[in-house]
Amino acid sequence: MTSSETQGPLSMLDRPNSYIGKVVPRPNLDRLMQGRGLYVSDLELPRMAHVVFVRSPHAHAKIVAIDASAAKQMPGVIAVVTGEGLASVITPWVGVLSHLKGLKSAPQSAIAIGRVCWQGEAVAAVVATSRAAAEDAAEIVSVGYEELEAVTDMRTALDSATPVIHPSLGDNLAFERTLDVGAVDAAFAGSEEIVEAEFVFGRHTGVTLEPRAVVADWNAAEARLTIYQGTQAPHMVQNIAALHLGLEESQVRVVCKDVGGSFGIKVHIYADEMATYALAKLLRRPIKFVADRIESFNTDIHARDHRCKGRIGVLRDGTITAFEIDDLTGIGPYSMYPRTSAIEANQVVNLVGGPYRTKNYRARARVVFQNKNVMCQYRAVGHPIACSVTEGLVDLAAAKIGMDPFDIRRRNLIADDAYPCASASGLRFELLSHHVALNKLMAMMNYDALRGEQAALRERNIHRGIGIASFIEVTNPSAAFYGVGGAKISSQDGVAVRLDAQGSVVCQTSITEQGQGSESLTAQIVGSVLGVSMSRVRVILGDTDHTPYGGGTWASRGAGIGGEAALQAAKILRKNILDVAAAILQSSRAELDIADNAVVNASDGAPRIELRELARIVYFRPDTLPPGIQPELMATRHFVPREYPFAFTNGVQASWLEVDTDTGFVKLLKHWVVEDCGTLINPQLVDEQIRGGVVQGLGAALFEKCIYDERGQLTNANMADYLVPMSGEMPDIDVGHVVSPTAESELGAKGAGEAGTAGAAAAVANAVNDALGPFGAVITEIPLTPQLILTALKRF
């Protein structure tokens, strides 16, 4: 336990009327349900203009000439600006981090200069009084291109015959990482069975329902830029906008209001958004950019475009001897800024085999440039790949030796009493619960009954399958993730709490809200620690002018890090309140507590003075206080994980589905998740994060794929052709929990936002292969489309 000022027998988590661990409705939902939220796409400012980008239709081309003369004459047009025009206002960037050794990338401009490198890259900005007018003008901007050969197949990106996208970099290899631990060759040599497979993943994207939207407002008189953006990391945006616009950070304010979905899509720095900031400065008026859906498909980061060869060695008694992978991923022409497009592959190397005891592991991951849209972190970053490969190999090994999938996992998952320990790849685990979780899952799904049902239905030519997937999940990252590489991305967060003049609480936090419940968890913690009802706790977030400095919400860190900061700040405020109360009541802090919005006797809970009254005295009648006392009704605390680079969580998922072997269609019947994310602040919100995450994983498993043709054209950039999960095809998802708190914080909470996505596709793929077992068909590619399944079944 961290040193704390624990008073009495109860910890901060067990206070009277504590909200921690309770299901409470999120505050401020009415606003959203009445359609009275304020999303950036709703925002209007005086003299605001709209920007539309002229985008390259070619995957790779020289920009020969841009003629905007006719466009500039169109009604409502304020300006047409090219890359050169913007270059005087905003500097280019390179998406590399020093701790990813060898990662290289080329400078990227806000608007392309001289050359476009992916279909959809902006070549000019049209600013007009309305979006429609800007689109009309954009249509007649005449751009002369000289098409260049496009690199569109990751498998040949490194061939000598393939053009190098950035000659100054020498080749198309952005990053390579290798790892070789234990004695892999000896392990394989000593294996009784070896299974190999190539796992192929469909490139996909986030499809946030509110597209990316920015309003940039440069106030020339104040020399201050206000950026309204649904970013997950406002301080990061502040730093980068200032850096590239030649401003001090104090001249940049980033405001996040309601965000219509992010999942990592809105945590990155986009060229068109940087262009929008620059245009505001150039044109000295607010500029609004809202990507339309087609633009979103073409320019929101893509993710998970991997081909991963995997190999597993096993003994007949089920012992896994070794894992080996060779992963290839094709990103875009630039490594994304500032988090880099190498992190996903790096995670894959780190995470394969993670749940298991196996010490022999060899991995190679290569990240190659392509003339396709940029690629970067999207919910669960790398985990779905690593989990699908690992769990797919484990199931293949089990099938090879005729062992039940639960049994092989029992034999190989790290024992629950083995902690602290490390994975083969060097990940340090504080405390996980793979076996307890596995057993809980088996009970929840009534595994034996399902196997019985499966067998009975097979007799009637109905093919159902069960698939399970164990996983570990990175949460609460320390500076080990980005900071060490030179990125100005904070790994700490802060919370300031104060009592207002009526004894209610105002709380400012540096974590941000995209719907997961950051506001609620903060209010729950502060209310619990302070003894104040949640209805009297107001949370302010998403404003660099009005919150402490912090990292924001991403990589499942909000609850674990921001929550701990809230807890610690509230503890200090509680002490300060009791100090004043003790002075007023001529008592001592040890004899008092705060409950139900009043200072009470610690012994019998009798109210002594209401917070409302205490606040009145402090703020307006300090003359009535004993001499010498300087009351302080505000406290700020920051928190950063120091001991473990990441707080790993663990879980296991199961999928129960039916494959129509006539049509290849998969019906998802049910899904289960058992998750251990430490202390649960609001169990309902955690479960809902898991469900939402699972469905994104189910989308990856069955539906989602960005389909590029060989010319680098994204051919399904609309909602009718890019298939996202809708309610009709999704199953109910049962969620159970194991609780292994982290000792790094008093709260003990780890993250939970991405766990659902990490393992869902793996469970579904294993279930489909289980269903197809009698046919001898094995598929290691997702999305598992009907065509893929029918092809594997050789039905035509």
Add this chain to the structure above:
Amino acid sequence: MKASAFSYARATSVSNAIELLVAHGERAKVLAGGQSLMPAMNLRLLAPEWIVDIGGLGELRGISVNAGRVAIGALTRHADLLKSVDVAAHAPLLTEATAHIAHPAIRNRGTIGGSLAHADPASELPACMVALDATIIVRGTAGERRIPAKEFFTGVYDTALSAAELLVAVELPAAARNSAHFFGEFARRHGDYAIVGLAAQAMVEGDRLNELRAVFFGVSDRPQPTKATAGLVNAAVTPASLSQALEALGEELDPPEDQQANGAMRRHLARVLLARCVAKLLDRSESGGGGRS
């Protein structure tokens, strides 16, 4: 995206609508429900100079049954088709098919006339019209034309309608006493366009099909009636004759390839649908009829 600018005229009558179409020709598009036109315009795939809004033409709405024929006005919305007691009684194939069209909000606006004039080869209603032996009624300056459904659909988004003609109604024979129908489609998600679909209308007596009009959609550039079922009509259906029909179907079809399925898979799915269709039609007969399938 925002639609390109256009001029807008609200037609006050059918003849006024035709006048407007004559005046503007290829530069005009008819706006009925807008559920196909508006997405195309919002994506700037289409940029007509004129929009002729026929939404106010009440005379084009309504469903009536007379002397064994069902008449449906062109502006009848899908939602109204779905709810119609007359359609359920006299053309139950339409009721079943319409439930597959998109989603409730789309069905509340989309019209049968619009759907047929749009002639998307993956859509449900054109194939139903052919299966039901419907007549498409269009009106132009030269007066009214009555076009058999099987001649109306001429290609992808292509019909026998000329630029200055308006589709005003469809007529189809009311389902006879021994008739049966089958509707099936395979779509990736509920409400999506079909990968392959089948609309079939039959006459069933005992364990025999006296008549079978099986029309596929999603397999060609227009609804595709199949001749492969010839061997299944007026004869006992045996596993051998069914197998022959399925093989003949495979040979008859030359489906396109797209992101959902290649030609071979579409052929396969068509065979699956036909087999299910025959089984359903005969099952109903074997159970002694009664009730809708």
Add this chain to the structure above:
Amino acid sequence: MTAPLPILLRVNGERVEARVLPRLNLADFLREHLKLTGTHVGCEHGVCGACTVRLDGEIVRSCLTLAAQAHGAFVETIEGLSDSGEIADLQDAFRKRNALQCGFCTPGMLIAAQDLLKHEKEPGRGQIREHLSGNYCRCTGYQAIVDAVEETARVRRERKP
């Protein structure tokens, strides 16, 4: 070529007179002219359902409807349905069940759900899923929404057996 048109309609019971360009769609009219930003735009091709409103009592995609087509019509948005109290119980169920996260799909989802509940007193879960299958949600994974709609149906049946 594209002169503004006069339109007259009722929005949430309020009489609205406006002059609109023919190409202006109803979603943009509501959001930009009337500042009723509760109706959201997610795709502009009629697939995501975020723009769902009621027009003459029926749910429609406002991104696929021209403002001009709403002339003479009675339009209801999420703001109106909220203020009238018509969906108060449904919103209550959404709150209790956390059937919304980011809230962007929620107005359209509530309107579509209310449409189902008006026509179906005892919808099964499959039926709820089917009716809502034209409303995209990326956050919840749908189960909480289905639960909330099912619960509201139950509450309404109890109130008015």
